[in-house]
Amino acid sequence: MTTRPADRTARPRVLAIAEAANPEWVSVPLVGWSLAQALRGVADVHLVTQIRNREAILRAGLVEGRDFTAIDSEAVARPMWRLGEALRMGEGKGWTILQAIGAITYPWFEHLVWRRFGADIRAGRYDLVHRITPLSPTVPSHLVRKVQAAGVPFVLGPLNGGVPWPKGFEAEMAQEREWLSRLRRAYRLLPGAGATLAADAILVGSRHTGADIPARHRGRCIWLPENGIDPARFWRAAAPAPGPLRACFIGRMVPYKGPDMLLEAAAPLLRDGRLRLEMIGDGPMLPDLRARAAALGVAEAVTFHGWLAHGAVQDVAAGCAVLAFPSIREFGGGVVLEAMALGLVPLIVDYAGPAELVVPETGVKVPLGPRADIVAGFRDALARMAGDPAALAPMGAAARARVLDHFTWDRKAAQVAAVYDWVLRRRSDRPEPLPPPPPLAVPECRGTGA
Structure with missing residues (x-):
């Protein structure tokens, strides 16, 4: 046989x-x-x-x-x-x-x-x-x-x-x-x-x-x-509106995804008008997050959208330049790929799945550490982005290109x-070795010609 x-x-x-x-x-x-x-x-x-x-x-x-x-x-x-x-x-x-x-x-x-x-x-x-x-x-x-x-x-x-x-x-x-x-x-x-x-x-x-x-x-x-990603489902390209930097969070409002850390990190920039934040997703933390935004005096600069259908998520995200996603435990990071497919620049914690998808040319990684360090790292990164928004467009284009080249x-x-x-x-009579690892390969795993 x-x-x-x-x-x-x-x-x-x-x-x-x-x-x-x-x-x-x-x-x-x-x-x-x-x-x-x-x-x-x-x-x-x-x-x-x-x-x-x-x-x-x-x-x-x-x-x-x-x-x-x-x-x-x-x-x-x-x-x-x-x-x-x-x-x-x-x-x-x-x-x-x-x-x-x-x-x-x-x-x-x-x-x-x-x-x-x-x-x-x-x-x-x-x-x-x-x-x-x-x-x-x-x-x-x-x-x-x-x-x-x-x-x-x-x-x-x-x-x-x-x-x-x-x-x-x-x-x-x-x-x-x-x-x-x-x-x-x-x-x-x-x-x-x-x-x-x-x-x-x-x-x-x-x-x-x-x-x-x-x-x-x-x-x-x-x-x-x-x-x-299916390119047909991500046909929009990011086109941020003029004005302050716009960033979005997409995910369940649960502790390990860090929406509260993002809110704390972004508060100074939200208060002085350098940043607008779009929070997309539902979950048990949502009521407390709304109250926290009010207590920080930033409620007018933050929009809590709750759960949105897939097309509506794109409508909101495409008006942003950055995906701000301080999750501390993601296996795959599908939302990061989806944001990159729209041309957003991902700002993530340098840990687990998302960290393996993002390279320096396409996004920014904040070192994993105690909560206070992550908050400070996100605050500094957002401040740099708000101070030089022109640098984000080429990074977003590179992020989109990387997804279309490797992750469809x-x-x-x-x-x-x-x-x-x-x-x-x-299994044949002439076994051959695996192809050499390509640039996408990670330590101790071989690649397949990506």
Whole structure:
């Protein structure tokens, strides 16, 4: 049996497993859907997903049976999801708890996937299997060994996670109900955790994730941030209005994203008319933030928009020159890419996902440190920007160009296609090394020609 097309120019036949893949949702389900769809441009893809995504995928125009299969694992998934929601003790909190629940329920989903597709895999009807979601490396895959035993290579990822809570932010950690994150490394004791990393290629979304993978597996790791953008959804370009510097915050109003730190940092500039701030997003901190703005005497210079639809977010953001985003724990940083796609200059904390997306030519990084240091760093950076607004336009243009060159879904699909080609070559009689790391590569991870 062959595990790859006999014709080197043939498109590989890929079974893409994305338990979370939904065009109408956000976060992980949107990543799963977007990458799976983009891969149709470089491979013959059959998507396997969970039943809860079926109706949205049908509305998107895919044909069930031909383009995708929905697996009904609700008998196990639904009650466990309800348990996870109860343990989180608050909407949007306790992300690590949900990941732990997923590590318990996901094997049942994979069991049903193998029951449906095992015979096809053994018969060589697919050239490789690619698990796109879950994104978390803490969720093991029992399919890896089964697929490889059938002579078919397995690609895993992109994986992301493993970002420690910074010291000095224990209160924010508690408010997010993230007590379980202290025990995160216990996932390595789960059945199948070691076998999962035997995948033929592992796409890792961040330096932290790559460093968390045992050294013996890093030769098969390729850096590929999980977030991407669709240029059709970001057609506007930033056009700040004349007058004071305009900056925006986009995200949930929760402690770890730092909207209160931004407000404190910006207060002197807001009071003297050098800055206008657009706060986009909803969350439990919003009432206190409004009150704080009034207490600081800056309410007239700050607009709290609350939750906005995607198009409306662009309408507001495109009138700004800067995304001011002092989050201290972001895995991927999708909002940073989206702002860069509009031509905004990102002002971020130099930590985790966003820090790996922003380079000096496209944005400004404030060193991670105690809260007071971050506030001071943002205040100084905003003051410099307000004092020299002409310097922002070329940086914004460079940010937009960087996203369009490297972080569109089509570009990511091309990068994954290079991984597929490498994996299939390794299974051939003439194995070849990975391409040399490109400029986007990060330490201890190889690149794919970005």
